[in-house]
Amino acid sequence: MDSAIIIEKGIFITVIFAITMLMAMYSTWAERKVAAWLQDRVGPNRAGPLGLFQPLADGLKLFSKEEFMPDTPNKFLFILGPAISMSMALITSAVIPWGDTLEIAGSTVVLQATDIDVALLYVFAVLSTSVYGIMIGGWASNNKYSLMSALRASSQMISYEVAMGLSIIALIMMSGTLSLREMAAQQHGMNWNIFYQPVGFLIFLVCSFAETNRTPFDLAECEAELIGGHHTEYSSMKMGFYLFGEYAAMFISSAILSILYFGAYNYPGMDWMAENAGANIANILGIVVLFVKICFFIFFYMWIRWTIPRFRYDQLMNLGWKMLIPLAIANIVLTGIIIIIADKL
Amino acid sequence: MSLDTISLSGRKKEVSNKKMSFLESLYIVAIAKGLVITIKHLFRRKVTIKYPEQKREFSPVYRGQHMLKRDELGRENCTACGMCAVACPAEAITMTAAERKKGEENLYREEKYASVYEINMLRCIFCGLCEEACPKDAIYLTESKVIVKSASNREDFIYGKDKLVMPLEMAIKNSKSIN
């Protein structure tokens, strides 16, 4: 029995890993396509139909580039940086419930690598660790621009982590659990958290942009001031890992957004499907729905990126500390009051 | 109307540095407006012409690759006078003259013709002065409707008579349309 579970989970984790990689790969393609479309261009269309082989070509190019190592005393850290960035983005997916359960050959398969009660905390812990990838890489590059960008990235992360944590507290007060699976189950039907926590969602969304280092908060990669940012000195696949890590993080954070606020794998009419077409079909459809939601958020990330310019650094800090944190606290207080009133009624 | 508010383009906007309200400083409204603008562009028709597959129509006065013309009998017009080479500001044209032999009257219109005629397309600036200088109506930039192709080798840009002279089929077609 035990080995069966290990095999089942092993297969599941491999699949999730592959899907995350695939999504990250095709996010780079989608990013270019979306960028092009929003700017009235066509985008990559040479490599394969619609440019669909573009990510493969990019990967091949990155692999075949010269591996350049700057003259730095921190060779080990220099390699560790992108490794952390990449692995942190990937291990978050362990606690994400990709769907409800499936009945395969008489046994129930839970579509989640592991269901721990503190899943949400785990996600936050891992996400905030990913800044070390940037910090260590920037530090080890032995380049002042990289170092500055690393400093920026870390102070930005710390600032937005606070608001993000606070915004999620209101949600936790409502749901009373830290497990993502339970949260997903609570949003069954159209009971999505976005309807109860719109302000919290907005704050969380803004902070996710900051946490994934995406425009308008990509000050770590501010080309105009910092050359290439923290990956100035990186080349070949080490550079590729940074870029890849960013897209993987985007995928994961889109997944978390859709699970926390947009009803995870739930969709209206799920019960009806389960009754009429069988639980398995309904749940597979749930997985598809979750991926549609995730894709929407990935698109949203890109949409934002090609709409608004980068914030100035002081604007960034003002927004984080003076706007989002007070707003998040007010949201907590308000939620608390409403919960008490609702209990009394 | 006072001088400060005059706007010739009609699009002048007063810049104001007033302090933003709390809602404004969250940028939400402004960002939402921006998002609407960009999403409109997503559905706009793209004007890109995907070049090698799709070609744009040339204007009648477009100056592309040169063509050494043939007359209605299919004979080459050029008499290797060198006027084009003299007129060329980029010194792109070189040629070698040769005398027409007996029995070649159906090939060359004049007694003298260019046995070698080369244009260096890297030097050429497509000004069309050669066309203007030619007394024999022999060289045209508007006839070929071809753009000089890119290449990775400098030698490939020296176009000889094989590429420049009007193809016979085209001459035949021309003569048919005249008759």
Ligand code: SF4
């Ligand atoms: S087009 Fe101008 S530059 Fe080109 S060959 Fe003729 S005269 Fe010279």
Ligand code: SF4
């Ligand atoms: S193309 Fe015209 S100008 Fe040039 S050599 Fe021939 S006849 Fe003379």
